[in-house]
Amino acid sequence: MPLSEFSLIERFFARRARRGPQRAVLGIGDDCALIAPAAGEVLAVSTDMLVEGRHFLPNADPLALGHKTLAVNLSDLAAMGAKPRAFTLALALESPREAWLEAFAEGLFALADRYDCELIGGDTTRGPLNLCVTVFGDVPAQAALRRDGARDGDDVWVSGTLGDARAGLGLMRAEWDASLFDERERASLHEALDRPEPRIALGLALRGLAHAALDVSDGLAGDLLHILERSRMRADVDVDAVPRSQALRKLPLDVQRQCALAGGDDYELIFTAPPHARDAILDAGARAQVAVTRIGTITALRHATDEPAITWRDASHAQLSLTLHGFDHFDAN
Template identity: 60%
Template sequence: MTPTSSSTSPLSEFALIDRFFAHATREGEHVTLGIGDDCALLRPPAGEQLAISTDMLVEGRHFFADVDPRALGHKTLAVNLSDLAAMGARPLGFTLAIALPDSQPAWLSPFAEGLAALADRYACPLVGGDTTRGPRNLCVTIFGSVPGAQALRRDAAQPGDDIWVSGTLGDARLALGAIRGEWTLSDGDLALARRALDWPEPQVTLGLALRGVARAALDVSDGLLGDLGHILERSSMSARVNVDDVPRSALLAAQTPAIQRMCALAGGDDYQLCFCAGSAQRPRIEAIGNELGIRVTRIGTIALPDARRTRLHLHDKTGASVAADFKSFDHFQ
């Protein structure tokens, strides 16, 4: 692409990839050609489909400039692994395109370590990339594989399906609110909440276990109610959700009811799975949860849309209606 003049750093593009990302790169069963050619070459498992997702992270918007780079490396890959998890796909590899104001070895080294540690854990190697100079921006594209008929699509929810959520929701938003000064937390509580914000764990193993068990699924990244809304819209369904059943941590449960609801229902950055499954699957799903040590909670039921086409009907544990006026996050709203 068009070169504009600049010359400040002794570290070349190729050396940068070699030096910092070599340990996230390897050729193997599915990667027949890695970094260093015009393209990487991947051999997907025969008969399976390729699941692809891309996410762009911008400094000041998706992460703070002073975030721990090791945590950012982890999270950059985690949010993409979470998209594979939500599809029931097995990770195959990923590309990383990165813009930095300069070559920043002191920042890149821990960033690459955080990224590589998670890549190793899910056998998901870095297969290609691009490095350039510019305002800090990270773009990961990830590839997984899934038998086509078992993919957990958003458009597959059926009337009568249970709605499930993994883990607990809202701690990341609780941390963000404290950082922003919307509310206060003790140092210990903030450190606890901040772990959820900075080190989300993608639910890859759960997604794989739910193949053939759940019908529809997605990952909760922009807030439960907004994300569930995508399933309802794509499946042309409505849902009844008991907001008091939405799982929250002991830390969040100790906050005011208003903070609890805002964080758990519309918080964002949770990276848990929300999935729909027939009621006959309840014992199987509870067994999966026990086996994996992952909390799974039923929070509501899918139904055909009513005459007024209201998608989401919220109520509390007393059965009283709750207004669905929580906004999920939209980058251009």
């Protein structure tokens, strides 16, 4: 296919990009975009690459894919307490079909516009479908929600409910019987997988409150461990306190736990904060219109040989021995 087709794509995205307010010093159309953080703040930067067959199925709905491509990147800004500002999009396509591109851009820009996030540059080329976004947000350097700030005695919190995206994937794969769920529940599980909502408002509300935060992309077990490793801490987590949706509760308890503790693609926030901040955290959740739930406690490493780890307990505080399988995205390896 001639390059001119790719120029058309670029113009298509560029035109959409200019609908919103221009927030960059210089946007699409030059060798580089020019951007500066808000006065006194720094830029938070994150890159995610989505690959067909791994992060989404070959026949994925392009509207949902456009949403999710940006959503997983905005989720990284949320986890940092950053305010969305701009993004670049590089995409490789085997054969550009106009209807597909139209729907993809629709999903992408609907989300971008909601968060006032401007497309400032990118690249289009021919190749196996690949979507790479780099996203930029504003945050005061000292207020950024890092992974290394968890302290002894902090509460561990999560937003929303966990495991729904993994349950939605299982539903799509017929790992469980669809008749377990009513129509609304099935829709909510698919929605969790296809259209995750980045917790931007919550991330902003947690500035100055949370000591550490990240977003759940690979599953609670693995992602909380990232906080513990960077902070050199341990955690006790009450498995029964991990918030699960009504739909997820239709599955057997062991499957619920696998989904909620080791399922990925949730894009909820895990964060830690001191007990005296509990009311403020609940208030932040209310303002951000998302439930926030305490699920455990951070504890210091007591001995020289202690390593960062999670101790799973049930509601009676008895220690559980769980074998968790990491989220395997869309392939069976």
